[in-house]
Amino acid sequence: MGQRRGGLGWGAFLLAFLLLLVTLGATAQTLKSANPTYDKIVDAVIARYHLPGIAVGVIENGQVVYVRTAGETVAGSGQKITPQTLFKIASNSKAMTTALLGRLVDQGKLHWDDPVTKYLPQFRMHDPWVTANMRVADLLTHSSGLPEGGGDLMLWPEPNAFTRADIIHGLAFIKPGYSFRSQYQYDNLLYVVAGEVAAAAGGAPYETLMRREVFEPLGLSRCQVGAWNRDAVGNVAQPHRQDNGHNVAIDEDAALIPAISSAPAGGIRCDLDDMLSWARNWLVPTPAQLAWLSPAQRQILQAPHMLIPVSAQRRAWDHSHVMAYGYGWRMTDVDGAWNVWHTGTLNGMYSMLSLLPDRRSGFVFMINGEADSARTVLGEVLTKHFTAPSDTHDVNWYADALDRAAKQHAATSSMPDTSKQHPATPSDLATWTGIYRDPWFGEISLCPSNNKVRFAAKKSPKLAGTVMRLGTRHLVHWDDSGDLDAWLDFHAAHDSQPITLRMAKIDPKGDFSSDYEDLDFQRVGGCH
Template identity: 35%
Template sequence: MPPRLQTLRLRCLFALGLSLLAPLPALAAQEAATGSAGTVQSAASFDATALDAWVEEVRERFEVPGIAVGVVKDGQVVFEGGWGVRELGRPEKVDAQTLFAIASNTKAFTAASLAMLVDEKKLSWDDRVTDHLPWFRMSDPYVTADMRIRDLLTHRSGLGLGAGDLLFWPGSDYSTTEVVQRLARVPLKTGFRERYAYDNILYATATLVIEQVSGQSYADFLQQRFFDPLGMSGTRFNVDALRPGDPAATGHAKADFTTLRPTFPLTWHNAAGAGGIYSSVHDMGRWMRAQLAGGSFTDGQGREHALFTPARQKEMWSLVSPIPIAEPAVPELAPSKPDFLGYGLGWMTSSYRGERLVWHTGGWPGMVSRVTLVPGRNLGVVVLTNQESGGAFNALTLQILDAFLQPAEKNDWIAAYAAAAEKSRAKAEEAWAKRVAARDRRSKPSLPDSAWTGTWRDAWYGDVVIEQENSRLRMRFPRSPLLTGTLEHWQHDTFLVKWDDRTLNGDAFVTFTLDADGEPREARMEAASDLTDFSFDFQDLVLKPVE
């Protein structure tokens, strides 16, 4: 999923005679010298001391407990290592093998999975989704009929930003099939293929297509087609697949946007293709090398193999959905403004200092990340973190890119992104202050608390329950246990629901309307803070009382 604070959520032929269902030989191991924070292979072209200083400055400015960085250049691992701790208050250190949720960087694996099936002529990008999932439905019959496999990956379906994410964020007991079936009632916001709007739910649909066409579970497909062949031995399909002893990091968030602490556990068992994978910079280095090599890799015996054809990679890296280019948030970020920006199939593509970038970011409760490829320089950078700071991974990525690109103009990207984060925080505080100032504290609800209790139903999400508990109004989403909180009167018939887990940072206003007889007719919700993750798509809920 895209990370928080409005960052965008963000990879040939098989050898003759090789079984398409059998795992390919593992990628040859790399020999490397050990450095202070990690491993360095090409010290002549990469200053690990400078990187150490950058990371420590980022950790301090953005309050990030642990960061891991991997850099590959010309087919070799230049650097892989870590700083800080896996969890605050515990001694375990972050290193190159530490596992983080890579979140929406999973989308590139999902796109590559479909690309493999296209190479094998088991499907076409232009197949209708209903050719493989006959029961698939969108809320518009025309979109249902013309939705192609390619459309699942390009964020231009007509769905709004993060539409349907509440079905799996912040965790629910719906199955993947149930999530996708509920798409039939998720409202569209724009015309089909009209404009870009990031979504996750269609990648859940892509997961089901992969399983239907391949005859394998998505987990088995990833393991046999990517993790085993590339030697990504530490990588796991999702958090449920973590094994005892796996060196996994813990996510951290600022409770009430103020106090940093470990956040809630989450599993995307029902949208794994959108953002489930856990990996390390060591393993992601192997993924980046294969991507930069056009989908090919060398096994332990020095033999060349391929994951997918160059034609498929060209399709995945080609811009399909243009994205409007906004002005930088602060003047210090002006040099990072791209000449073009858009989404392909599982990847973003843009420019930076005259070079084409292929990249993606990932956002998970308590963890955000970025993978960046510079094909023209055969360069790849991955930054994994266990705090919700997009500024941290962006600043480090651009500092590292500049170390290789050697621009005439030097920029302090750490200071620039810190300024942008401060501006975003100040803007959100100003917006909240305006809400508080406009609040009519003397107003009272139209009806007693008991009138709002009962079951409320939304067409696409399902049921939400409001009940009285020890003189308090409580709201809970039965299918999403973390969405349980207390309703506090705000003004008139609007309440503020404050979730019990304060690291959610997803408090929301709930506004009730009455019918002509003065009975509750409808309830609508909206996020209370501008800093709330867009995956809390409360605004799409239309809750009706259930008799």
């Protein structure tokens, strides 16, 4: 028999505790289907875009009021998405990286205005003046001068052999696309550098610091970074693409998931429960969370630091007047309400975290399929639920508007007709075959194989494909259809200079992370 405390016996206490757990469990189950408004929105998006899987959570006035999951971790597997299913949160990782930096500032180990070279003496940008004047804060605002997506080929496709040291070394060879601090152009490499700054200031690898300084204090028990075991952790969503109307899993994880260089920019995985905890930490921080990260640092992270042009669509849909980037967060006014948010995009994985701080409300969702338009539509309709509740535009209205815009784009696109491309022969390319080198991307080979010519990147094994001929031009058609095909433009040797190769996206408006235009290859040898 247990001792009595406050008149409640141990047996009675245990029974009361179990009843409380049952009640909480029933409440959680009810929350998943208690709001027909949210169910209608999510169901419509799933149906419109045939999503393989999704996890959605909504916060109203600081409380989680809606949790919804649907679909499977792998299409056809029968393994259901749950609130504990891990998704790649992609660029939503950036806010976790900046929170880590904010922790180090609170601890006196780092200052936002410190020069990057204080922590990384080997750091170099293309312009020596920019190198000397680049502050830690400048790594975070997408205003460094790097062209949009500059150097992303060192991050993706994964897996590849580019280390963080390779990335820091390669920055010196990427030519700027605009002047330092003059405009916003999204980049990922400098968030990798920021992760290395954190490691230098914090005295431990980025992954160790992220677990110790962010995941553990906030109780984000399922979030993963670095190397981990898929089966030991369990319940991991895999990315998908659509093939003839069917969702097909792509780039599936091996049993041992390796650490990746891109982690500070976009390599963290979390489940819905942890993402909702992460969101509530910003909307309604507890005293312990305010001790974890001070109000001063919270304000700095989510304050406007670099203006972003407001698109015509955003002006029309949201009546937005200003848009800006903080440290790992975007922000804008939506129907007069202040919105702090970010998205995440990786091949076959999409996410969005959106906060309305003045209302202590927001939402998060993660999708394991091709979902660019689905994310836009779901994010818009959920936002309007808070900022313009009388708005009558539904999921299909926004989806139809995006479809019309896509058709207009296609009608004016300079994308060429590639239906008549055919493999180039080794004799056709005899003048140009060989080993080429770019100062930041490294070596590639353009060499004969089975009466074709193959493109292969030494440090990025998934960036491989067959050289094709289209009219008088050549292009590379990648083995992985998720990568954007690229023109190959050869230039003959002259004045003792070697043969050179420049590349460009077939679709000039394609994903900026396929930054072929920043490559400048010179032939350094023949095929072996």
